[in-house]
Amino acid sequence: MRRRHDRPYRRFESLDLRQIEQYTRTGSYDTPTDADRYNMIRTYFTMLANEQVPGAAGKMKQFAAWFTHGVAHGAQLRKAVYESHNEVEILVAVDRFFESLLSGQLTPVASTAQAQASVSHLELTPSVQ
Numbered sequence: 001m002r003r004r005h006d007r008p009y010r011r012f013e014s015l016d017l018r019q020i021e022q023y024t025r026t027g028s029y030d031t032p033t034d035a036d037r038y039n040m041i042r043t044y045f046t047m048l049a050n051e052q053v054p055g056a057a058g059k060m061k062q063f064a065a066w067f068t069h070g071v072a073h074g075a076q077l078r079k080a081v082y083e084s085h086n087e088v089e090i091l092v093a094v095d096r097f098f099e100s101l102l103s104g105q106l107t108p109v110a111s112t113a114q115a116q117a118s119v120s121h122l123e124l125t126p127s128v129q
Helices: 004-026 034-050 056-067 074-083 087-102 112-119
Strands: none
Touching (some): 056 087, 074 087
């Protein structure tokens, strides 16, 4: 017997199944866009809040790490979510983050190679203890 708060999980099974089917058919699958990720996070978190799932804020914090994997500047969103105290604050943090990301206010993160090239001229000295 399913508990009431298990229902939100089922809604997202279809995305995974579509990706598996696409990979099986073509050998690859489409990566979700930032807008897709925003819609998924916002929908899932809203369902948790609306269904008054016990511990919804904790579940949102737990899933923030999974849902933001691969999102540019995702650490900023995770930090904002973890510092929130309730479901409403978390939803506001998600909305603000994605509004900034999707409007281009957050610039793409430099690759590791670019970051290394930008500091390669610096001489690092060990700290004296």
